Amino acid sequence: MTGKRGYHHGNLRQALVDAALSLIETKGPEGFTLSEAAKTAGVTPAAVYRHFEGKDDLIAEAALQGFEIFADLMEYAFDTGGPSALSRFEATGRAYLAFARKHPGHYQAMFESGVNVNRTSALAGAAARSRSVVEKAAERLSDAIPEAKRPPPSMVSAHIWAMSHGVVELYARGNAGTRGPFEPEELLEAGVGIYLRGLGLIPPDR
Known part of the structure; x- marks a missing residue:
């Protein structure tokens, strides 16, 4: 009705x-x-x-709307994440988990449907905008690394994105059978901390 x-x-x-x-x-x-x-x-x-035109076209539209919401959320997290590059970087990670929880349909359409993000220019643009926020956060954070040892921001953001996606898939779906002893936010924060220590971006005793 x-x-x-x-x-x-x-x-x-x-x-x-x-x-x-x-x-x-x-x-x-x-x-x-x-x-x-x-x-x-x-x-x-x-x-x-x-x-x-068909089901894939419908899912692609759902993914497009999801990426637009996601990019807005990530930009807001970065802009309001705090005074330091580290706090803004961590805020984007928390925003990733928050989006996956609040918009599970969009999240699956975006990342689990098999629909190519280059299916349309609008979809590709929205996906690129969300990636650019994570890359910008990584770039600001990586400025503290000597240039000769500095990994590309796109690589750092890809590592964090993969880690965030893994936490969502394994522990943030609300499936009791996959619940671990730690909250997804704790797992992601610990994983990011280990990664950033390896890059020398935070001290070992933090």
Whole structure:
């Protein structure tokens, strides 16, 4: 019923995205059909094709909206993360976990659906904007390393991104069977701390 009202008001496209996000949260990106998305939105399957070429196109739109939210959140975390490069860097890590928890449908569409971020220029741009925040945080932090020993900011950000993604996948999904003795935030903070100590960016006794 809600989906049909949205359609009559010209919001069918967003109603379908919202339906897809709901289905992704419960079934995963591969666990639903385009017909199910249409039914959840309250329209016929044929109506979907007025806005999307197929399921991948629908998921790509959900991913695009997710990356836009994600990039805004990461930028806010960096801008308000504190007075030091280290505190801003750590704030972006916490923002990553917060986004994954608050927007699980978007997160899966972005990182687990198999949809190529270069599918559209808008999707590629939104994904690049979110990566650029982490790279900027890494670059500011890496300024303390002598240039000859300084790893590329893109490498540092890729390492932290991979660590954050691993913590989300293994420990931040809310699955009791994968819960460890530590909170995801504690795991990420400890992992980042070990990594940064290895680069000489924080003292061993911190």
